[in-house]
Amino acid sequence: MKAMVAVISAVVALGLTAGCGVDGSGPRGASRTEKAGARELDAVRAPGPAELRHVELGAHEVPGFQIERAGEGAAGAGTPRTDTEECRPLGDALGSQLRPAPAATVVRTFAKTGEDMDFEGLMGMIRVSEYAGDGAADTLEALRTAAAACADGFRMRTGEGEPQEFEAVRTLSPPGLGDEALAIRLENVAERAPSLITAVRSGRTLAMFFATSLSDPDGVSIPPSLLRAQMAKIRWAAAEASPRSPSAAPEDDEDADPSG
Structure with missing residues (x-):
């Protein structure tokens, strides 16, 4: 699929996330000073790429899967364009230009493997992004709205x-x-193979999972x-990043990264 690309053993696979924008207006009824202060606090708390690396899955952390770090531009270059504005979040989700x-962000590719690490057709990508403010929730809501509005399909470049043309967009459980x-x-x-997208939000972190299968x-x-x-791993990283009071902190750090 040219719209969703990630190199896994030289096989074209999937794409990344996006969504519709955040207006940055802050909580309803908040004063301009309060909004500015909230944005500054978001900027201070927002982790950088180095901190977000702690949520990446290891190469063999999940049995039966080969997991690798994806390079920049794994979802192609430029910004996808859809035939209607209401379907734009879906087009964004298949590209690499994130809005907002x-x-x-960190990106990993995965492929299902069998004996002797042979690939078995299922392949995909995981993209984990940390947002400021309501960016994660707004991105997910935009994608949900677009999926409903574009159920009969859409065209894009x-x-x-x-x-590219999709004849249907189905919402799954x-x-x-x-x-x-x-x-x-x-x-x-x-294309014979469909494209699956699952998005899970935990606080200000949005994990996007993409998958397709040529064999099934x-x-x-x-x-x-x-x-x-x-x-x-996202829950563990969030717990580690949360401030602890001196009285609550254990003498010995018994928390362990799930990756071992």
Whole structure:
């Protein structure tokens, strides 16, 4: 799929996240000074790429999967364009230009493997982004709204200008993880394999999972073991980042990174 690309053993796979914008207006009824102060606090608290690396899954952390760090531009260059504005968040989700831009993002690719590390068709990408303010919630809501509005499909061009057409966008049952979640399936007119997107928000962190399968397009799903493992690392990282009172802090740090 040219609209969703990630190199896994030289196989074209999937894309990344995005969504619709954050207006930056802050809480309702807040004064201009309060809003400015909240934005400054967000900027201070927002982790950088180095801190967000702690949520990345290890190469063999989830049994049965080969997981690798994705390079810049894994979802292609440029900004995808959709035929209607209401479908834009879906087009954004298949590209690499994030709107709104997160404070930090890490990307991993995965492929299901069998004996002797042979690839078995299922492949995809995980993108974890940390947002300031309501960016994560707004991004997920924009994607949910677009999925409903564009259920009958939409046309788009990738950032490289390649035409793509999806004949349907189906909303699936989301996983019971995080604060809220969304799962959708996009049926590509020209490709035999569908594209799956699952988004899970935990606080200001948004994890996006993308998957496709060339060997089992009808039965493809995003593996629950990957979902659970990734969200567990996000919860662990959030707990580690939370301030602790001196009286509550243990003498010995017994918390361990789930990656070992």
